[in-house]
Amino acid sequence: MSTLIELTAFRHQPVWEMQAALYLLMIQAGAWAMLSGLAAQATGAERQRGLGAWGLLAATGLGLSAPLNLIAEMLGPHKFYTLIPRFNLSSPLSWGVAAISLFVLAGALGCVGLRRPLPVPRKAVAGLGLLAALSVLAYTWFEIARAAGVPLWADPYASAVLLASALPCGLGLALWLDMAHGGAAAQSLMARLVAALGALGAGGTLAVWGLLGSWPGTPGWPWGSALLAGSALALLLAGALFLDRPKSLSGSLLWACLLALAGGLGARLGILLLGQSAALGRAQGEPHMLGHADILGVLATPALFVALMFIASIIMGRPAKKEPAAPEVSAASAAPPAQPEAPADAQTAHGDPA
């Protein structure tokens, strides 16, 4: 037993929270990115076309990267193999594995569909993606909300904050990636409004509910409480920035995304930390917790996601063997994609010069 760990367990959060928080943020943001992409595709609007593509790409990247946090969190990662074949109807974990597998499959199919024709109807792939994304959101909701031993998590507000805060992260990432590749979806007030509402809703809920439950004397005070307050503030700021029409890649959208990501991660860390602190569950302070606490270990899965997005960008920048069929668009939505504010070297979602 490490004396240091026990004495500091409530002052420096164990890494279990960090990797679990990262996992929850990435997989839920991925689900929202998928839903954003599918919604953008469904509109058929040319301006949303890039969002449709980058939503799928970001979702797939996050879907591939996020579960690696869970594997790393396990004391014996080699035991991960044993989890998969053992499906347990009553286990959220089993449903989670199924949902994520479906999610990655749907995302991968969708991504392939961006570059070449698929042997299955696009609507079927979209339907699969929709089901997978909703399954992921539902599974993560239940995983937290059904943690009866940790009352803070079992509270529906906790799950609501988690889900809502992931919306601006997933949608914001897709919007920013689209914008980085010359897309104009971020110019759409509707898309930014959805992201802003998610951020403001999550930030507001967190500020009211989270802080009400963490005052002096509660186990998480003061660091967990400060974390929640900071996260709420970040989300509220992100919400405000989403409302601002982006003018450059390093402008308001980027800051909105970063603040949303920071707020989302902080909210998860705070909720997990306070929940565990209050419930003293999950063997808080166990020695193995410290074994994963290096910065590189924490950065690994976000780095993988970044790498995947670079690779996607390279691939998407190359000409497709055969262009996929153009989405059906209505005359009203077939507005010119280019915006006056778009950078001169911006590219379309397909990587082609604007």
Added chain:
Amino acid sequence: MSIDRRTVLKGLGAGAALTVFASGYKPTLKAIIDPPKQTVASGPSLAPEATVDKATGEVTFNRQQYLAGSICLGCTSICGVRVRVDNESGSVLRVSGNPYHPLAAQPPAPYEASLADTVRALSGHQGSGLARRATACGRGNAVLDKLKDPYRVLTPLKRVGPRGSGKWEPISLERLVEEISTGGDLFGEGQVEGLAALLDGKPIDPASPELGTRANQLACIFGYANGRMQFFQRFAAGAFGTINIANHQGNCGLTMRAGYAAMLGDFQEYPHLKPDYANCTFYLSVGSAPANAGNPFMYQAAHAARARAEGGPRLVVVDPVLTNSDNACCGAKTEWVPVRPGTDGALVMGMIRRILETRGYQAGHLACAGPLAAKNAGEAAWTNAAHLVVADPAAKDFGQFLRARELSPEAAENALLARDVATGDLVAHDQAQGPCSIFFSGSVTTPARTVAVKTALQLLLEEAQSKTLAEYSKACGVPQADIVRLADEFASNGRTAVADCHGGTMHAGGFYTAYAVALLNALAGNLNRKGGTGIGGGKFKDFGPGPRYNLADFPKKAKPGGVRLSRQGFPYEKTSEFKRLVESGAKPYPARAPWYPFSNSVQSEYLPSALSAYPYPLKAMLFWASNPVYGQAGLMNTSAEQLKDPKRIPLMVCVDAFMTETAALCDYVLPDVALYEGFGCATPWAGPLSKVSSVAWPCVDSPVARTPEGDPVCMESFLIALAKRLGLPGFGPEAVADAQGGKHPLERPEDWYHRAVANMAFDAKPVADATQEDMEASGVSKLAESLARVLTPEEAAKAASVYCRGGRFEPVEKGWQGELLAARWEKPVQIWNENVARAINSMTGKRLKGTAAWIEPAFCEGTPVRAVYPEEKWPFLVVSTKSQLMSAGAVGSKRLHAIRPESEVAVCEADAARLGLRTGDKVRLETPDGSVEARLTVRLGVMEGVVAVEHGYGHWALGAKEMSFGAKTLPASPLRGAGAASNLLGLKDPFRKGFSTLGDIAVGANARNALPARIVKL
């Protein structure tokens, strides 16, 4: 294909990101690709302590480790354990059961077997393996964490802030001893009288000489018989001369002890019975959880497991809460009988009534009024069932046995009268040859008078018939048909039906409940019989006058006298206070606080009495390995501020390995050895039927400060230093006499324990000498120098053999002699106990009942608790339950916290639905004098109207609160404070003056069960 600059940059970005990923994820990837070859849940497993050639059985010990026999102090069962220690680091690797020890192995290894033999028996050689395994329980396995508890007390400490502030400064042992000896203005709060001043021989109060001398103004409070208490008692009673020395019983299981003491007629030694678990056929367990807790835990839990799995004795557990003792899979082999808290006495008295009315008792046994009659009838015990009791309320000796001398001056002084069945004549019990009448109500004429008498059993029958079965059923919540069924089943099992009870009877009517349970055994006639109940096999000689050394007596040994602060064992009517009141014409009743004329070990009265300064004020308290501030229900929640007031108890000193709640309120705290760090010679509770003597030795180094001699600063080294400073007898040079009259020093702990172990080794037939291989394998070779210094070579070789095996153990089969138990209780079974009947309630002036009875939990003057705190306002009753993992002292074990981080506070589904509660809800549990916040569990297996609070959690010390030691600060660990402390719900007694906690009306045991309560959802 052309690659533009942008693509190159993207590629570089991807490469950099992948590098970060690979670096960060490398350990995980490595573990996935190349998993550890040999893993257990917590990583690579240990190298084995020995290897055994499966074919030849040859044992090769791993010389990097040794297997020390020791005593587990994870709870009070004191099981034998085998501690596996790393030779190089000196740290404990694993703890398992001691294969020689009957509590750890069934059957245990033969005592003659070498350590290699025991290792071989645990191997696959000749297929022994699991069948010969020796186990420690879950707690015993995990409690080793406590050795490295960051909150351990490592050096003598003196408070530097107000009492209870958590601010300490380290001081030397010498300075501490000097300060508490001489006193003075020790804390800048005024003069404190030192211990030396209490040895002046002056009376506490010249107007009340019966109180004794000022030495009694030091109270010495300790925990339990953990193998070291005799040393503490030697100092407190034998050397210092205080009568105020008490163990933890008053806060633990005193009602059970007192109930058996009443049955067995010995309130001094407090013997108790345990079933012959291996051979009984029906085991009624009242207010105890044989598979969760109790003593000896592993022994009875193993038998309970056998009962559940294979159908040994049919096990019926009567308790408000379903424990591990029963589950649906066991079918009819086990049964849970839910009972309303505090009313188990009603159930048992209902059973007694049914058994008596249907003649389900062993009439032949009960009719044996004396030893001759019992011998002639082939009985293993005799009872006073047929003895005649004066039944005339106007008679001076009302409630007392009719003495044979009243009829015949030649009769023996203590001979009592009974009616011979054959002749119908009165006969002295010691002359009775045949059966005597067990039911009789009439009058007897002696030369002096004609007086109404009844037999003891007649009085029990009338007491049982004072209520109908329907009334008993209504009181306890057990259907009448079930009471009848249980009674009939108990009776139908004859001599192999047994009943036992324990902590569940710790309520304000507990003594009479426990007496009733004990008397079920009397009706079954099972005492001293195979398959019945027994007092246990006892132990080999150790601390008493032994074959080699006399550790009990020494020149100038003090003879403590006077009245105990707890007012136990002394009738109020003999006090000067009473006499003064009578002489002045004032009403002597009620007294300021209850007196307990026949009770013993009433620790629960010490702190309230000290705070109240009644019957006299204390000057100092010395605690050792005891934590009444946490362990006494109702104390901290009603008297916290007063405990911190130095004016009430001027000097409080604690010796403990950990900063307990009690230590945290003391002025000085001394460290102590923990678990396997110290010596000890202990004996289990009565469960084992053959002789069992466990020993422990310092098989791991203690991290505490050292004396100049190199010994750990611990209870023994502190008391030696204190005794020498105070000039007390029994310590120092020439303090211990050997069998030949030689004198030996008592300067170090080993001077005491080695000699006790030598006594053990030479008791009866001496044990064989230790072999070099056993000494090496057990690590006892480390003791060789110390043994050689203290003992003769002959003694050292045999003592080493005992240390190697972790004690001395008689073969288990010696526990029985044919159909009888080898160790037998020879005194009569007391159906009627005249010591109890003679006692007067000092709050009312009324006599107590002399036999088992159903007494509703009540305040000290008899008002039922429910009359003051009605069900309408307090709809629940709180009971404390025990976990098989966590105990109050095990808090801080990481492994145990990982499994069970907080206590269960449980209600049944019906109550939860009524209040709109569900599992996980935060609630405040309130009693009239206390409250705790808790998270609720809603589950089956809790009786309606009951809140079950798991004991051992919710600490406010032991690390749960920030502490500073000089410049060093240890922050609080909420882990230690998690859960609810059931004792903060305890009640005070509103019918008493001064400070109090609710106690049993007859023996003063602390009432922690059947407390009125309500639940408030937060």
